[in-house]
Amino acid sequence: MEELDVRQIFTYLKRHFWLIICIVLxxxxxxxxxxxxxxxxxxxxxxxLYVFNDSNRSDTSISTTDITTSQKLIATYSVIMQSDNVIHKVIETTNLNYTPSQIRKMFTGTSVNNTEVMKVTITSSDPVDSMVLANAFIDVAPDEILRVIKAGAVEILDRAEIPQQPSSPSMMKNIAIGAVLGVIAAVAFVILYELFNTKVRNEENLLRVVKAPVIGYIPDLQLYQKDDKEVHSYGRRRKA
Incomplete structure (x- = not known):
């Protein structure tokens, strides 16, 4: 197996350019x-949902401490909303055929840009089910959160709508990944093929393999025979 340098690699890639293109496609x-x-x-x-750190909202002023506390409450509320009590109520409300563990995997509760706004996201293979479950969670959550924590409150900001486009998979992203993997596979194949190919194609290749001077050449007899036939054929046409 011969050693490779960068110039050789580019030579191999150029030699098998169309093969690489085919593999990528x-x-x-x-x-x-x-x-x-x-x-x-x-x-x-x-x-x-908008999260308050105090259920008594008669005081309209909001301090930095209130905002920070509300942000921290979002993580707690997210855990409560994934509890069996909340999920069973969601199932009863929607009458959908899901188990608690399935719904728990669909659920995501996060803070929107580190604010007091909590986003409840449901991911499902059925767009209608995802909308129904998301709205069921925000309907059930306020009373259940107040019952458990006995402090703080939430208000609904926006209800979920039926998604029109799938969130995943991304066709273009997967095609790009496939093309990149194809390039890697094609380049690796070409390099390995050339490394293990023992056929000597020219003088430079021979010198690199045997590391000895070339003392002579053997002519290609088939090439000479072909040229000779062409000469005789040309001569017969002239005589005719």
Whole structure:
């Protein structure tokens, strides 16, 4: 197996350019096919809640401490909303055929840009179910949160709507990933093929393999025979 330098690698890649292109196209096409036919689209529906750190909101002024406390409460509220009590009430409200563990995997509760606004997101293969579940959570959550914590409160800002486009998978992203993997596979194949290819194609290749001077050349007899036949054929045409 011979050693490689950068110039040799580029020579090999140039020699097998169209093979590399074909492998990349096949990889990208395969990625698109798998994405379209074998990966189930997922839809996200989101609703938002405004979190207060005190259920008594007669004082309209809001301090920095109130905002910080509300932000911290969002993490607590998210855990409460994933409790069995809340999820069972969501199932009873929606009458959807999901288990608590399935709904828990669909649920995400996060703070919007580190504010007091909490976003409840449901990810499902059914766009209608994702909307129904997200709205059920924000309907059930306020009373259940107040019952558990006995402090703080939430108000509904926006209700979820039916998502029109899937959130995943991304066709273009997967095609790009497939193309990149195709390039890597094609380049690796070409380099390995050239490394283990023992065929000597020219003098430079021979010198690199045997590391000895060339003392003579063996002519290609088939090439001479071909040229000789062309000469005789030309002569016969002239005589005719």
């Amino acid at each position: 096949v990889a990208a096409s395969l990625s698109a096919t798998i994405t379209y036919f074998f990966i189930t689209p997922q839809y996200e529906a989101s609703a938002t």
